[in-house]
Amino acid sequence: MRTDKRSAFLSGLCGVAVALGMFATSAQADVSTERGASILAFPKVLADAGSDTIIQITNISNNMVHADCFYVNAAPNPITHQPLWQVTDFKIWLTKQQPTHWQVSTGRFVNPIDTCIVNGVIVPSTDCADAGLDPGAVPPTPEGFVGELKCIEVDVADNPIGGNHLKGEALIKTDGDAAKYNAIGILGTDLAGETGNVLQLDQPADSEEQVGQYNACPNSLLLNHFAEGVTDPFILAQGLGGTCTGGLPIEPCQGDSDCPPGTTCENPPQILDGSGALNLISATVTDLTLIPCNQDFENGVPSSVTVQFLIYNEFEEVLSASKTITCWDDFFLFEVNSFNDPERSPFSFAVRGTTALFTRITPVTPGGDFAGGVLGVAGVTRADAQGNLARVAFNLFGEGDRFTSTGKIDKVTLPQQFGF
Amino acid sequence: MRTVKRNPFLSGVCAILGGVFLWAGTAKADVTSDEAAAILVIPKLVFDPIGRFSPNLKPTDTEIQVTNVSSDPIKLRCFYVNANAHCTNSPEDVCFATSDCQQFGLGGLCIDGWIETDFEFTLTKFQPIVWRISEGLTSIPLAEQGLNIGSIPPVGETPFRGELKCVAVGPDDSPVDSNVLKSEATIVAADKSGIDARGYNGIGVQAVQGANDGDNTLILGGDDPEYNGCPSVLILDHFFDDAVEPIDGDVVKTHLTCVPCSQNFVLQNVALFDTPLQFLVFNEFEQRFSASRKLRCWHEFELCSLDQGWDRPIGNFDPNFNSCRRSIFSAFVSGTLTGQTRIRGVDQDDPQHGNGVLCVAEEFFLDDPDGDLDSIHSSDAFNLHQVGQRVRPDIIQLP
Numbered sequence: 001m002r003t004d005k006r007s008a009f010l011s012g013l014c015g016v017a018v019a020l021g022m023f024a025t026s027a028q029a030d031v032s033t034e035r036g037a038s039i040l041a042f043p044k045v046l047a048d049a050g051s052d053t054i055i056q057i058t059n060i061s062n063n064m065v066h067a068d069c070f071y072v073n074a075a076p077n078p079i080t081h082q083p084l085w086q087v088t089d090f091k092i093w094l095t096k097q098q099p100t101h102w103q104v105s106t107g108r109f110v111n112p113i114d115t116c117i118v119n120g121v122i123v124p125s126t127d128c129a130d131a132g133l134d135p136g137a138v139p140p141t142p143e144g145f146v147g148e149l150k151c152i153e154v155d156v157a158d159n160p161i162g163g164n165h166l167k168g169e170a171l172i173k174t175d176g177d178a179a180k181y182n183a184i185g186i187l188g189t190d191l192a193g194e195t196g197n198v199l200q201l202d203q204p205a206d207s208e209e210q211v212g213q214y215n216a217c218p219n220s221l222l223l224n225h226f227a228e229g230v231t232d233p234f235i236l237a238q239g240l241g242g243t244c245t246g247g248l249p250i251e252p253c254q255g256d257s258d259c260p261p262g263t264t265c266e267n268p269p270q271i272l273d274g275s276g277a278l279n280l281i282s283a284t285v286t287d288l289t290l291i292p293c294n295q296d297f298e299n300g301v302p303s304s305v306t307v308q309f310l311i312y313n314e315f316e317e318v319l320s321a322s323k324t325i326t327c328w329d330d331f332f333l334f335e336v337n338s339f340n341d342p343e344r345s346p347f348s349f350a351v352r353g354t355t356a357l358f359t360r361i362t363p364v365t366p367g368g369d370f371a372g373g374v375l376g377v378a379g380v381t382r383a384d385a386q387g388n389l390a391r392v393a394f395n396l397f398g399e400g401d402r403f404t405s406t407g408k409i410d411k412v413t414l415p416q417q418f419g420f
Numbered sequence: 421m422r423t424v425k426r427n428p429f430l431s432g433v434c435a436i437l438g439g440v441f442l443w444a445g446t447a448k449a450d451v452t453s454d455e456a457a458a459i460l461v462i463p464k465l466v467f468d469p470i471g472r473f474s475p476n477l478k479p480t481d482t483e484i485q486v487t488n489v490s491s492d493p494i495k496l497r498c499f500y501v502n503a504n505a506h507c508t509n510s511p512e513d514v515c516f517a518t519s520d521c522q523q524f525g526l527g528g529l530c531i532d533g534w535i536e537t538d539f540e541f542t543l544t545k546f547q548p549i550v551w552r553i554s555e556g557l558t559s560i561p562l563a564e565q566g567l568n569i570g571s572i573p574p575v576g577e578t579p580f581r582g583e584l585k586c587v588a589v590g591p592d593d594s595p596v597d598s599n600v601l602k603s604e605a606t607i608v609a610a611d612k613s614g615i616d617a618r619g620y621n622g623i624g625v626q627a628v629q630g631a632n633d634g635d636n637t638l639i640l641g642g643d644d645p646e647y648n649g650c651p652s653v654l655i656l657d658h659f660f661d662d663a664v665e666p667i668d669g670d671v672v673k674t675h676l677t678c679v680p681c682s683q684n685f686v687l688q689n690v691a692l693f694d695t696p697l698q699f700l701v702f703n704e705f706e707q708r709f710s711a712s713r714k715l716r717c718w719h720e721f722e723l724c725s726l727d728q729g730w731d732r733p734i735g736n737f738d739p740n741f742n743s744c745r746r747s748i749f750s751a752f753v754s755g756t757l758t759g760q761t762r763i764r765g766v767d768q769d770d771p772q773h774g775n776g777v778l779c780v781a782e783e784f785f786l787d788d789p790d791g792d793l794d795s796i797h798s799s800d801a802f803n804l805h806q807v808g809q810r811v812r813p814d815i816i817q818l819p
């Protein structure tokens with residue numbers, strides 16, 4: 001005979017589960033740079049001359065988590081100058097609450113005996129950077145790698161799931177200078193994986209119910225930035241940018257018009273040198289890295305998205321520009337439409353006349369059945385009169401979602417060999 | 421003897437309830453650093469014209485960018501919070517630790533400060549602005565055309581460490597539910613030897629549409645929220661202090677700056693919102709440690725001080741100060757390069773307010789292989805991740 005009695009333990013467990021559920025609030029229905037997610041996108045991963053990247057990923061749950069990861073090498077084809085779009089995949093698995101990391105150029109191989117302990121004492125060094133539970137074999141990237149990394153939470157059988165257990169950061173070091181951003185997380189729902197290896201980003205931002213598999217990409221990206229070519233205000237005030245000739249007192253300037261009659265501005269803002277090569281002097285520039293939300297790793301077909309830029313200055317004046325992103329693109333804002341003459345760009349200080357600009361980035365709705373969303377990060381590089389550089393990375397803000405605004409669905413198509 | 425058997429019915433109910441609640445919170449009920457909001461929190465500001473108080477010893481200022489992302493004008497009511505600590509025996513002198521005060525006479529104490537300066541201004545549609553906290557803005561762009569009002573003062577003390585908070589308000593200064601503000605802060609350090617910069621997104625607290633009663637008591641979360649609640653737990657992925665990052669062989673130090681979600685700009689009582697912070701620390705071996713430390717109104721913590729309760733005196737560059745390398749946040753103890761720290765403000769059951777916290781992190785990269793702290797050559801900053809939201813509401817009381 002079955003005995004049906006109330007189990008105090010189970011009741012307690014139920015209460016805890018409900019309480020946990022109440023505070024998991026994991027269905028934040030938009031992409032996020034501050035929540036655990038089921039898909040992590042690192043739009044900007046560099047392992048080329050002068051740059052390297054450290055990826056940090058953490059399992060924020062109390063269960064083991066598996067993920068399939070994809071490097072997308074978007075280094076330019078030496079002949080066509082188009083992105084290679086070469087995909088390399090690997091698997092990682094993390095025990096409960098486990099953080100892990102790896103250096104992109106070297107990867108991280110399974111070595112259970114690597115340790116920082118020398119003669120019984122922990123001694124941190126570059127020789128023991130991989131101490132810890134290895135997340136799996138992470139391959140090094142090819143030389144000259146620039147591109148993205150995407151990791152997708154899966155179960156033990158490689159089926160995509162909407163666990164929302166992953167968070168990540170990328171630290172980019174360029175010539176010793178550090179910049180860091182949070183990975184972009186795409187939250188999954190219970191419906192994640194319903195269509196096998198085709199992951200649909202179709203959960204509306206304002207829906208209280210699970211109607212899609214993964215949160216849809218933002219309808220627009222919002223970027224606050226400095227006008228291209230303006231001298232950073234603090235660098236200018238410190239007299240470390242352009243200065244008027246004529247000795248003391250030091251008078252900061254951004255052009256001859258800022259100087260008294262008979263004097264000129266020495267080391268005024270400069271982005272390119274005479275040959276057209278990048279040569280930052282007393283200038284600030286912003287670079288934008290964008291990737292399409294729609295990706296097909298199965299067929300290796302890169303997606304293209306055209307994005308519109310609406311650029312507002314401090315006087316509420318608006319100009320626009322557009323650019324097509326194929327596979328992956330990292331570009332300075334002035335390059336959108338003034339590749340060789342930054343001072344003519346609608347992003348430039350020379351054209352806009354104010355230090356701060358606000359740009360709304362909205363993909364153009366494409367043909368076909370995909371929504372054409374994009375994800376991205378921004379980088380800001382400041383230079384003083386001596387050409388010293390300081391880099392900062394920022395996550396972009398998002399607004400709305402593509403599925404709601406277009407009715408179309410961005411899809412990430414994984415290779416079939418992952419056991420579907 | 422008690423009989424404990426699994427009850428399939430109860431298990432089923434439990435699973436359903438768990439599942440339902442797992443997805444119940446689909447409203448965007450959280451603070452955010454990647455969406456526009458009605459309250460902006462910029463936890464870490466620094467102005468230090470001589471560099472004596474800054475980790476990289478360079479003159480330092482903070483540049484703030486704020487934008488109205490909507491097509492309607494908006495008014496902002498903002499508050500600088502001066503969190504400088506001062507010596508009791510030399511009140512004009514800023515200190516980090518009590519030992520900093522002994523030069524002014526034995527027995528001086530370093531006491532936390534919390535002084536707010538409020539100001540307001542308007543922004544027209546889609547208007548971005550930028551200012552340095554050392555200078556402010558005497559006139560908002562488009563003010564001369566009569567489209568904007570207000571100004572932004574410089575911060576009230578040199579040096580300055582503290583916070584900025586801005587609230588979207590209507591023309592009559594009453595808070596409104598307009599989630600239209602976004603912001604970034606960049607801390608720039610520069611002298612003739614070079615420049616350094618680190619930036620992070622301002623944290624936004626989104627208003628609940630239609631819930632704002634327009635009074636000066638802002639309710640964040642809880643049963644009857646006007647704004648989304650503060651996170652239940654903050655998650656920080658970090659390098660352990662003294663870890664050697666493999667790209668350049670730099671030694672890494674991390675600072676964490678936290679502010680309470682609840683603030684009272686009327687009483688300005690620094691002890692009002694004392695909140696114990698609990699830290700759960702996981703290394704890459706899945707080994708867990710924990711620590712706790714009290715947060716009072718605003719604080720910048722060196723990671724390795726979190727389990728030891730001290731603050732580093734001004735000009736102290738010893739990497740093993742106060743046994744820093746015996747901290748659970750040190751790579752000398754953790755044995756791995758990176759870790760995850762979960763941060764939770766412990767609820768104090770105060771009927772007047774909750775105990776949520778908001779934080780940002782900064783990383784400093786040191787040249788010196790011994791980790792001497794005066795060898796910082798680069799830095800970055802980033803926003804923390806978060807989980808859930810607080811049960812009890814946090815309260816911001818405006819004057």
